[in-house]
Amino acid sequence: MYSEAESSLIALCLKGDRQAQYTLYKRYSDAMFNVCHRMLGNEAEAEDVLQESFIDVFRRLDSFRAESSLGAWIKRIVINHCLNVFKKRRIKFEVISESAGNIPAEENEDHEEVVFEVRKVKEGIMKLPDGYRQVLTLYLIEGYDHAEIADILGIQETGSKSQFSRAKAKLRDILKA
Template sequence: MTPTITYIDELVVRCRQGDQRAQMEIYNKYYKAMYNTALRIVKDPAEAEDVMQEAFIKAFSKINSFQGKSTFGAWLKKITVNLSIISFNKQSKFQNVSYEDQFKYETEEAQGVDIKEEETNSKVKRILKAMKGIKESYQIALNLHLIEGYDYEEICEILEISSANCRTLISRAKESLRNKLLEYEV
């Protein structure tokens, strides 16, 4: 049985042929998600924009190395995460980002917000605020695991650490976040 060819697969084929319209369609489909991914790691809107752009440039220039073992979106996200971590490590000081900037693209299209959504947003803001109060290495690990959805094996590869170190790092990060959330509740 042959695998189903998706619209994205067709766009990738066209990108390999140098079709700029296909590149633009892929960009339009993924740029918001890649911006938000980068922003959660680098914590600076301008830097996140630069990282996102660099990720697309790298993806399009290396499109022939995309083997289809994962979805194109997952491949692009991995490029974005790797570039974000490199950028984050180069930053000399931590900068605060307002919640409005952090969810810039995610909330643009939101119209009405009901009470349940407001309550959820309040919890999310509390968690994000607490995350800013923990060690940077913990923030990165939790972003990759809880927000980006990477499994332990992928995080080991991205951060270049052993499986045992990865599990310990995430466990300690979760515990640190729990403690920080308890501080905010007092």
């Protein structure tokens, strides 16, 4: 998980070695840019947050402990920066409860063979409201579980679960349309 090569790359970055920092940036920047884009929903802000996040990564690299992979550690920093943007916009993360109590039951899910296309699903995800999109992508694409998402977003685990169900139903609607 934490290779010797990676540890010497980190040591070089800590020394302020530009080349090493660039190597590290190159290794993770595309993936992190996509994370930013999914969280924020637009490329301009994603760029700004990517920039801030990596400056932060280089500053805080000395506090990185090999408890997690470097990629996972960077991803958490990136996500926190994304959430800061929402805080700045003064939009609190809210569990959307428009259809509270009306969480789609498993039975409602389609049984028919549906052929999805990555491009269309991606477009659909980008059409979701921020609160839906974040939970859905954190869970399905970034690979966090509901307990972790609850921690990241500062909500209840049950909130994450129900928000995810609604987000998925909403996405299904968008894709059918």
